[in-house]
Amino acid sequence: MTDLIRSWIASANDPACDFPLNNLPYGVFSTAGGAPRCGTAIGDRILDLHGLEQAGLLEFSNQLQTGRWNEIMAMGRDTWARLRRELMEMLEEGAEAQAKIEPHLVPMAQVQLHMPFAVSEFTDFYASRHHAQNVGTMFRGAENALPPNWLHIPIGYNGRASSVVVSGTPVRRPHGQLKGPDEAVPRFGPSQRFDIELELGAIVGQPSERPLSVAEAFDNIFGYVLLNDWSARDIQAWEYQPLGPFQAKATATTISPWIVTAAALEPFRVDTPDREVPLLDYLNEPGPMLYDIDLEVGLAPEGRDETVICRTNYREMYYSAPQQLAHHSSSGCPMRVGDLLGSGTISGPERGNRGSLLELSWGGKEPVEIAGGTRTFIEDGDVLTLRGHAEGQGYRVGFGECVGQVLSDRRGS
Amino acid sequence: MTDLIRSWIASANDPACDFPLNNLPYGVFSTAGGAPRCGTAIGDRILDLHGLEQAGLLEFSNQLQTGRWNEIMAMGRDTWARLRRELMEMLEEGAEAQAKIEPHLVPMAQVQLHMPFAVSEFTDFYASRHHAQNVGTMFRGAENALPPNWLHIPIGYNGRASSVVVSGTPVRRPHGQLKGPDEAVPRFGPSQRFDIELELGAIVGQPSERPLSVAEAFDNIFGYVLLNDWSARDIQAWEYQPLGPFQAKATATTISPWIVTAAALEPFRVDTPDREVPLLDYLNEPGPMLYDIDLEVGLAPEGRDETVICRTNYREMYYSAPQQLAHHSSSGCPMRVGDLLGSGTISGPERGNRGSLLELSWGGKEPVEIAGGTRTFIEDGDVLTLRGHAEGQGYRVGFGECVGQVLSDRRGS
Structure with a gap:
């Protein structure tokens, strides 16, 4: 059993929180007037992954804009591992990137959540x-x-x-x-x-x-x-x-x-x-x-x-x-x-x-x-x-x- | 029971042919090296409907290019009726458009047929x-x-x-x-x-x-x-x-x-x-x-x-x-x-x-x-x-x- 991986987002370190840095679950969200986009939950925030992609902080080609995780899934296990590793590095306590990442965090209370993927069958x-x-x-x-x-x-x-x-x-x-x-x-x-x-x-x-x-x-x-x-x-x-x-x-x-x-x-x-x-x-x-x-x-x-x-x-x-x-x-x-x-x-x-x-x-x-x-x-x-x-x-x-x-x-x- | 609707494509008038003008079934075909596109069977020919679309003979916006009939189906019953009516007019015996249509006919023997639509469930x-x-x-x-x-x-x-x-x-x-x-x-x-x-x-x-x-x-x-x-x-x-x-x-x-x-x-x-x-x-x-x-x-x-x-x-x-x-x-x-x-x-x-x-x-x-x-x-x-x-x-x-x-x-x- 691994220990908590501490994040610079304080709410993620609460032992009762579903979404510590160890988790990083993937979903699709929208804010008022915006199109659905891919995000990850961290503490009481959602990190806007399409925002990171647009800002050049994640190297994807609009797969995070699609409003579904199917395209990322289709890219395969190496991509799954790379994305998780890069997100861990960005969000870990003491991360150098903190100032660049912060603008892409959205309070979970302000978003609407959508189907995270298109169900094939x-x-x-x-x-x-x-x-x-x-x-x-x-x-x-x-x-x-x-x-x-x-x-x-x-x-x-x-x-x-x-x-x-x-x-x-x-x-x-x-x-x-x-x-x-x-x-x-x-x-x-x-x-x-x-x-x-x-x-x-x-x-x-x-x-x-x-x-x-x-x-x-x-x-x-x-x-x-x-x-x-x-x-x-x-x-x-x-x-x-x-x-x-x-x-x-x-x-x-x-x-x-x-x-x-x-x-x-x-x-x-x-x-x-x-x-x-x-x-x-x-x-x-x-x-x-x-x-x-x-x-x-x-x-x-x-x-x-x-x-x-x-x-x-x-x-x-x-x-x-x-x-x-x-x-x-x-x-x-x-x-x-x-x-x-x-x-x-x-x-x-x-x-x-x-x-x-x-x-x-x-x-x-x-x-x-x-x-x-x-x-x-x-x-x-x-x-x-x-x-x-x-x-x-x-x-x-x-x-x-x-x-x-x-x-x-x-x-x- | 209606009678045979005669076409200027002679093979379509054979009583033993599956594809007279009365039928006009929809499929997806490709020729050597080409991408799959929508077509209709008439006699021993396939009429290239994407070709007609490109030539301005059918008024669609590349829905016939997709290699599946889902987009046309989604357009609804009025579109289904319009397309059938227009194809009938083009292919009927004595049609004025014959000379314009002929270049878009492909011998059925030269094509590969594909799935005609994407099966949702x-x-x-x-x-x-x-x-x-x-x-x-x-x-x-x-x-x-x-x-x-x-x-x-x-x-x-x-x-x-x-x-x-x-x-x-x-x-x-x-x-x-x-x-x-x-x-x-x-x-x-x-x-x-x-x-x-x-x-x-x-x-x-x-x-x-x-x-x-x-x-x-x-x-x-x-x-x-x-x-x-x-x-x-x-x-x-x-x-x-x-x-x-x-x-x-x-x-x-x-x-x-x-x-x-x-x-x-x-x-x-x-x-x-x-x-x-x-x-x-x-x-x-x-x-x-x-x-x-x-x-x-x-x-x-x-x-x-x-x-x-x-x-x-x-x-x-x-x-x-x-x-x-x-x-x-x-x-x-x-x-x-x-x-x-x-x-x-x-x-x-x-x-x-x-x-x-x-x-x-x-x-x-x-x-x-x-x-x-x-x-x-x-x-x-x-x-x-x-x-x-x-x-x-x-x-x-x-x-x-x-x-x-x-x-x-x-x-x-």
């Missing part, structure tokens, strides 16, 4: 042992909880990239086909079982045209974001057989605005849990490829106090993102810069570690206590907030917040 | 009654063949856009996890049950951010291509539960190079079959939205004669593309220009009408006769060709060919 996995066990038990009973392939395949399905939105975007409760177990035919109406899924999203930073080893897949991942895969459980229950979730998960998927790089997470690498059955060779990891990242979900009814309804950790995953990416490419599937891989809902062993309301309320049967009330599924006006950070010695590498408020289904309002 | 459906019945019977028995939701929902799942390739691209037999019913654990190896799926692909030409009616969805579809959704049945059987097909269909999906527009298919509109149960309102069609399109699949072992193994018709679909698009948008899922919707395998009532080898060989149990041999699934070197056309009075509106040769799985070769 979105894939979602189903890779936390406890989540699969919980959901399987509810749907198929405890004895048949885990599908026969689950311990062999990092099960995934293709999601919908067009519905990925940045933190803060309101989410409209979806309509869809609904059919209760006792109803003869489906009806069309607003989802009554709208839910969250607490996930981490891995961002593919390099393209590939052939099957990747797990080690190659690790190298191709640029960084991670928090990801809330909003899910309409009642739409899902009726539509998902035999070809999987479709409209149940197409309304929105919210991601946090800061890409925390694999480089920043390097000190926090941990092994996947012990294998219950041996994996096929193409999925074996040459080293630890999960990260020790504390995660939580807060729920606040509109205008009311928040209750933290879930606390868990990314190390609970049975499969790592590099394993998922290696599997994803195993058929020869081409992968592209900007592909987003959702980890799958991250649940731990205890009730309070469950990453969805479906699990927390056990299918709606055991309401969850929140300040001043209870919840089974999301109610209109509820604000859901995901948070996450890795804990270093005297510092943390944080993701910021991934927030979404659920609005009524009423059309046109 | 790819969705595949499961919407032919006979296909669902056949596959369901093999997997679950005749009594449980049709899933309970099938007659209510145009069932779809998200596919992989990065793997969509243009006709002529070789397809490498995929590796994947395979587990026979009598094997205790899976192994990793080349698919032994590699298959085709005969489909039509609908191309979304206008974006949307909210649920669409079926009528609005019809208006947003720019055109259609032939689509072969290559499928590894053994990978699929082991991976697909509970979240649907993933790597089984991620190796490649081949489309034909010419987008046949909805405008060209207008005379061939037919109703969907009678509903077996009433549909929910949001799926009801205000008019006929399928097309009478004859389809066939040819299989030729490497260097040998082709056998037509399937003949069917697009009117066999239980759900039309506008119904599928309306359903796709029902949750609020944003749709984008360039989204590709696969119809699902198109099978008819008789054995010879089945659109996949899985069905034709009944899961491998009843080999299909071909010239000089038999087939259950695809063998290395086999060339699979999809063809389709709507039959007018003395002319046809054809799709050209959608071809792919399957190569051995050997890596690096």
Whole structure:
């Protein structure tokens, strides 16, 4: 575990700050009237990287002007390392460049944050042992909880990239086909079982045209974001057989605005849990490829106090993102810069570690206590907030917040 | 049914030609050393539309230079209609502009064809009654063949856009996890049950951010291509539960190079079959939205004669593309220009009408006769060709060919 790297920006040295110099997450921001541009978070500031580029302080050719990180990702790992090294040097305590850099700092409170990258395609996995066990038990009973392939395949399905939105975007409760177990035919109406899924999203930073080893897949991942895969459980229950979730998960998927790089997470690498059955060779990891990242979900009814309804950790995953990416490419599937891989809902062993309301309320049967009330599924006006950070010695590498408020289904309002 | 519109290009007036003036399908082509550009097929020629644009004969601002039709699609229905009208006038028998247009014609034999558009996202459906019945019977028995939701929902799942390739691209037999019913654990190896799926692909030409009616969805579809959704049945059987097909269909999906527009298919509109149960309102069609399109699949072992193994018709679909698009948008899922919707395998009532080898060989149990041999699934070197056309009075509106040769799985070769 490395120590805090002190910055001349005082707020970055606060042990409770998500964005110390060790982190340097990448995002896209705009100030009043300006076009979206690339930046990095440092303490309570954003460093305007396109401003540095224009001033000749960073040697890029307008890749930082694009309002998305895809172009930088496409330049490859050497560029990723060079940019991080140069930013570290500029911002470290005692840096000679301080006076030149200061004019390019913007208070975070004054900016709007945008999607940090263009999502090429979105894939979602189903890779936390406890989540699969919980959901399987509810749907198929405890004895048949885990599908026969689950311990062999990092099960995934293709999601919908067009519905990925940045933190803060309101989410409209979806309509869809609904059919209760006792109803003869489906009806069309607003989802009554709208839910969250607490996930981490891995961002593919390099393209590939052939099957990747797990080690190659690790190298191709640029960084991670928090990801809330909003899910309409009642739409899902009726539509998902035999070809999987479709409209149940197409309304929105919210991601946090800061890409925390694999480089920043390097000190926090941990092994996947012990294998219950041996994996096929193409999925074996040459080293630890999960990260020790504390995660939580807060729920606040509109205008009311928040209750933290879930606390868990990314190390609970049975499969790592590099394993998922290696599997994803195993058929020869081409992968592209900007592909987003959702980890799958991250649940731990205890009730309070469950990453969805479906699990927390056990299918709606055991309401969850929140300040001043209870919840089974999301109610209109509820604000859901995901948070996450890795804990270093005297510092943390944080993701910021991934927030979404659920609005009524009423059309046109 | 309209009659042939005669062109001054004689080959376009041949009743057996796929590309009469009534058709005017849109593609992207290049000649030796040149960049890909937009064109239309007419008889045995391609009209260079970027050339017309440069010469001031078509009023566009380099949208025809892009090497993809996305920009034209994004301009909207009035532009689609204007371009078709202007091209008709230029190419009709007796057109004044003949002398000016002639220099911009290129023999089709001299060009390379490319992907006609950039695929934003790819969705595949499961919407032919006979296909669902056949596959369901093999997997679950005749009594449980049709899933309970099938007659209510145009069932779809998200596919992989990065793997969509243009006709002529070789397809490498995929590796994947395979587990026979009598094997205790899976192994990793080349698919032994590699298959085709005969489909039509609908191309979304206008974006949307909210649920669409079926009528609005019809208006947003720019055109259609032939689509072969290559499928590894053994990978699929082991991976697909509970979240649907993933790597089984991620190796490649081949489309034909010419987008046949909805405008060209207008005379061939037919109703969907009678509903077996009433549909929910949001799926009801205000008019006929399928097309009478004859389809066939040819299989030729490497260097040998082709056998037509399937003949069917697009009117066999239980759900039309506008119904599928309306359903796709029902949750609020944003749709984008360039989204590709696969119809699902198109099978008819008789054995010879089945659109996949899985069905034709009944899961491998009843080999299909071909010239000089038999087939259950695809063998290395086999060339699979999809063809389709709507039959007018003395002319046809054809799709050209959608071809792919399957190569051995050997890596690096």
